Amino acid sequence: MKIRVISSRNEILSLNPNEKVVHFAFRPSNKDIFLLVETCPKLETIQLPKSYRKTVSRAIEMFLEMQKVQLVEGDVWGHRKDIHEYYTVPDSIISKIRNMKAEGISDEKIAEKIAHESKLSPEMISYVLNKKNLE
Known part of the structure; x- marks a missing residue:
């Protein structure tokens, strides 16, 4: 299973529309999350580090629920984005x-x-x- 690591908002528009699992390595704004869901219609899960997860608004949580996108807490320890854009389980x-x-x-x-x-x-x-x- 692959987790697509996004390290800046500039990457969102260039994502493959078939991405299913994404990890934000930066603190996303509501706009970033809306854009991600729009760019990747097959999205199933968004993973955020614990500190970022706490800052997600209730409105975004409800939006993701309606889109059937799961929001999970977690990290991709030791992953080097400069070497590969995916973290592979x-x-x-x-x-x-x-x-x-x-x-x-x-x-x-x-x-x-x-x-x-x-x-x-x-x-x-x-x-x-x-x-x-x-x-």
């Missing part, structure tokens, strides 16, 4: 999630355990868990 993590789900472990326990082992937030792990095909 390692296959080993996806495989662990699949195996734990097949063993019947609860989603909460999986999110807790994987978050502890990986760089992903529990909210992003929950998103991965709820994807039908676990790409």
Whole structure:
């Protein structure tokens, strides 16, 4: 699974319209979020660092709910945007999630355990868990 990292508002208009998961590496304004949703109609999830997540207005939260876009808290630790514009969730993590789900472990326990082992937030792990095909 790939997470498109956006490090400036100038990048929003040049995004692939098929992007599904995006991480803002800057504090987005309401206008930036509206523009992102307009530019990427297939968008499913926006990830924001914890400090930025706290500043998102209730109006934007409601707008994203209506657009069926999930807003999650989390980071892409150690990602170098100058090397690659996507942060890729390692296959080993996806495989662990699949195996734990097949063993019947609860989603909460999986999110807790994987978050502890990986760089992903529990909210992003929950998103991965709820994807039908676990790409």
